[in-house]
Amino acid sequence: MTNVVNVWFKKSRPQNDGPAERASSFILLADSILKQSGDDTYVTGTLKPAIFKDLDYVVSTWSDGCFDLWEEANGVHFYTLIVMRKGLIHGANFATRNGDNTRASTYTTTANTLKTKIDTFWSSTYITVTQSLTGGVQKAGYDVSTLIAANSGSLADGFYTPGSDKILATAVVIESKFSSLYDINVNAPSYLLGTAIGRYPEDTYNGNGNGHKEWTLAGQVKVSSITLPFFKKFDTATVEGTVYKVGTAAFNAMTQNVALGANKFLSTVKNYALTNGSMSEQYERGSGKSTGARDLTWSHAALNSAARAKAGAPSA
Known part of the structure; x- marks a missing residue:
């Protein structure tokens, strides 16, 4: 059984939404710790290095193909790019607060590039799910992960938020x-x-x-x-x-x-x-x-x- 599990995970990796989502979660945790205790020892020594490692990975790999959140299709995915953008924007603010302006600039630039790429998933009537498919499940593109992306990966900026035009149109389709x-x-x-x-x-x-x-x-x-x-x-x-x-x-x-x-x-x-x-x-x-x-x-x-x-x- 262990060998079967190992083969499955090797077949469905990398899955690049994880680092961005982890970074967003760690930033929330870091801010909460600082707000409640003011002690930045754990934030500086543990959380900050992990956050920057994850987001540096996102910067270097965002355009690469990977497996989707369902672990079934290898390509470039709307959901993955949305959560990456969120992580990078949170990361840019976090880097600025921590005096790392170089990273803040890099994260912001990459997030802007991602925004342009994300818009290419719109098909005129609904948001498609995957581009540049190289393996795995093939589908027409009507995938609920596009709606999950709005719920868990959007920011309060109107860009593919739950109440935005293209998300509503996709939901009804x-x-x-x-x-x-x-x-x-x-x-x-x-x-x-x-x-x-x-x-x-x-x-x-x-x-x-x-x-x-x-x-x-x-x-x-x-x-x-x-x-x-x-x-x-x-x-x-x-x-x-x-x-x-x-x-x-x-x-x-x-x-x-x-x-x-x-x-x-x-x-x-x-x-x-x-x-x-x-x-x-x-x-x-x-x-x-x-x-x-x-x-x-x-x-x-x-x-x-x-x-x-x-x-x-x-x-x-």
């Missing part, structure tokens, strides 16, 4: 791909449950809610040609150019309908995935029964992130 694919979606009472969504439609393995806050801070949300299919789900009378302004009945009705739609997705998770507080890796598309790894950390972390976003405190 992905949902449409799954609406008739799984038996539990075809047979589900639509007024109670949202669409059960898998990783991507071709997946054969083992057999959302910060937008309102974003719109409120902006003062309004405008329907574009890109987001029209999304908003029509919640207001059939809407047209391109419609502006929902904060404080109006139209804005309140729209956001309420979007919230109800989001709650249906959480109800779907509760109905199929959550059993006595435990969540497995997946639930079956036909029966809805839990399957895969028991008590998977990712599943619980995703639910916690969704709950925090619904409460108005999304992950940093």
Whole structure:
């Protein structure tokens, strides 16, 4: 069994989202330690070297192919680039605070280059998932990792944030791909449950809610040609150019309908995935029964992130 596991990990490495995500987490930890105790011994001696090592790696490898977060496709991935950009921007600020202006400049320059590259994943109707595929799973590109990227890898700058146009457009396209694919979606009472969504439609393995806050801070949300299919789900009378302004009945009705739609997705998770507080890796598309790894950390972390976003405190 050990040999099988080792072969699997060798086949699905490198996986370059990890260093960027680790750096972002360590920066949060470092800032928290300094804020609470003011003692920078552990930060300076342990965390800072690790943060810079990870981000220096990102600078030198971001354009290289690697495996995606599902460990299935080798190429250049939207999700990986998004979390890399976040890590580098956090890292540039961290480097500046620690007097390393050379690294701060390098991280900022690379983050700007990544921003340009990330925009090339937009296909005019949805965000594609992988470019320069050299091996592994081939798929059309409708992958929920693009939405996960917005939730866990975006910053408060409007660039592929959960409430941004291209993420909303991608969300409605992905949902449409799954609406008739799984038996539990075809047979589900639509007024109670949202669409059960898998990783991507071709997946054969083992057999959302910060937008309102974003719109409120902006003062309004405008329907574009890109987001029209999304908003029509919640207001059939809407047209391109419609502006929902904060404080109006139209804005309140729209956001309420979007919230109800989001709650249906959480109800779907509760109905199929959550059993006595435990969540497995997946639930079956036909029966809805839990399957895969028991008590998977990712599943619980995703639910916690969704709950925090619904409460108005999304992950940093």
